[in-house]
Amino acid sequence: MIPRTIFSEEHEIFRASARRFIAAEIVPHYPAWDRDGLVPREIWRQAGAAGLLLCNAPEEFGGAGGDFLFSAIVMEELARVGANGVFFHLHSDIVAPYLVKYGTAAQKQAWLPRFASGEAIGAIAMTEPSAGSDLQAIRSTARRDGEHYVVNGQKVFISNGQQADLVIVAVKTDPTQGARGMSLLLVEADRAGFRRGRKLAKIGLHAQDTSELFFEDVRVPAGNVLGGEGQGFGLLMNELAQERLTQAVRAVATSEAALEWTVEYVQQRHAFGKPIAAFQNTQFVLAGLKAEILAQRVLVDRCLELHVAGQFDAVDAAMAKITTIDLQSRVIDQCLQLFGGYGYMTEFPIARAWADARYGKIAGGSMETMKLIIARSLFGR
Numbered sequence: 001m002i003p004r005t006i007f008s009e010e011h012e013i014f015r016a017s018a019r020r021f022i023a024a025e026i027v028p029h030y031p032a033w034d035r036d037g038l039v040p041r042e043i044w045r046q047a048g049a050a051g052l053l054l055c056n057a058p059e060e061f062g063g064a065g066g067d068f069l070f071s072a073i074v075m076e077e078l079a080r081v082g083a084n085g086v087f088f089h090l091h092s093d094i095v096a097p098y099l100v101k102y103g104t105a106a107q108k109q110a111w112l113p114r115f116a117s118g119e120a121i122g123a124i125a126m127t128e129p130s131a132g133s134d135l136q137a138i139r140s141t142a143r144r145d146g147e148h149y150v151v152n153g154q155k156v157f158i159s160n161g162q163q164a165d166l167v168i169v170a171v172k173t174d175p176t177q178g179a180r181g182m183s184l185l186l187v188e189a190d191r192a193g194f195r196r197g198r199k200l201a202k203i204g205l206h207a208q209d210t211s212e213l214f215f216e217d218v219r220v221p222a223g224n225v226l227g228g229e230g231q232g233f234g235l236l237m238n239e240l241a242q243e244r245l246t247q248a249v250r251a252v253a254t255s256e257a258a259l260e261w262t263v264e265y266v267q268q269r270h271a272f273g274k275p276i277a278a279f280q281n282t283q284f285v286l287a288g289l290k291a292e293i294l295a296q297r298v299l300v301d302r303c304l305e306l307h308v309a310g311q312f313d314a315v316d317a318a319m320a321k322i323t324t325i326d327l328q329s330r331v332i333d334q335c336l337q338l339f340g341g342y343g344y345m346t347e348f349p350i351a352r353a354w355a356d357a358r359y360g361k362i363a364g365g366s367m368e369t370m371k372l373i374i375a376r377s378l379f380g381r
Helices: 009-025 030-036 041-049 068-080 088-102 105-117 175-181 232-268 280-308 314-338 340-344 349-361 367-379
Strands: 122-125 141-145 148-159 166-172 182-188 194-199 210-221
Touching: 009 041, 009 068, 041 088, 041 105, 068 088, 068 232, 068 280, 088 105, 088 122, 088 166, 088 232, 122 148, 141 166, 148 166, 148 182, 166 232, 175 182, 182 210, 182 232, 232 280, 232 314, 232 349, 280 314, 314 340, 314 349, 314 367, 340 349
Parallel strands: 122 166
Antiparallel strands: 141 148, 148 210, 166 182, 194 210
16 A cells, blocks of 8 residues: 555544544434434534534634644545535535635634534535536626625525525626626525525435525625625635545545445355355456555545645646546445445445435536536647
């Protein structure tokens, strides 16, 4: 095995702590959360107390002040036990960075300490019924009215939507200006006119709540603009690389976990008088997957290294996403096959992982959009 050299002793001490917390507080309860379609708020508060939220946010705002590798460790450890429906990463590493980088002092002080403690949960609302990967097509609007904006529109497929206390909402403040007319607004969930729709039923990631959100003449103070009016599209583009890196981190860790579960299973399960592991086909399938996973692990660790150094860009992120997500799907599918009929039973982690994995090809930009980004880097268009 090629050693993972990007993590320091401090990182590994944190990993051991995160692993203990997940084993004690998440693993025993995860099947129930998967059935209920929700991760209880109490576990968010416990995770905050354990230091698993906002690992790389500044200490002055309640974060741990570490680098992104600490966040990656939390993602890896959740994936290792098949708890991919616990979306700490979206709260900590997708939503919170907008406040850290672009928020005013007042916005940071109002929300980041509460995010870090788990007292408040964050979400980001970009996708609409008619706008997914093409964010310029959003129709939600925010009309300036004195010292407020009046927000109207609908969002869909919003992760953490059922429980979010604060939602970063992409809106058109000037619908005539295309991307340059897009802004980001901080919308508190207790504002009049804000309404959560149904909790959406998904084929996977059942423990993670995904919702429709509705905005009907929601009055939001002008001071809730994030980063300035008309800056929304640029801010979203700036942060998508890290979002896609989180997908790559989780995909490789899930592939590693699936292989581990399968190696253990095929040594215990017998067919035709001997363990499934004794068949050459089993050995060759798993050996090939092992080699491919290792190659992707080296790639993702290099991407993490570049990201921490500030040298990771949108094209890197697109390539990391499509290769790791594609591998994850193939690994889990081939591993599930070796479980036979039991692989189709949701009580087995491999079955849940198989259903969960399909999300990665759509969320955070479709695989086709990733290829478009890469193609533009090749042909300059």
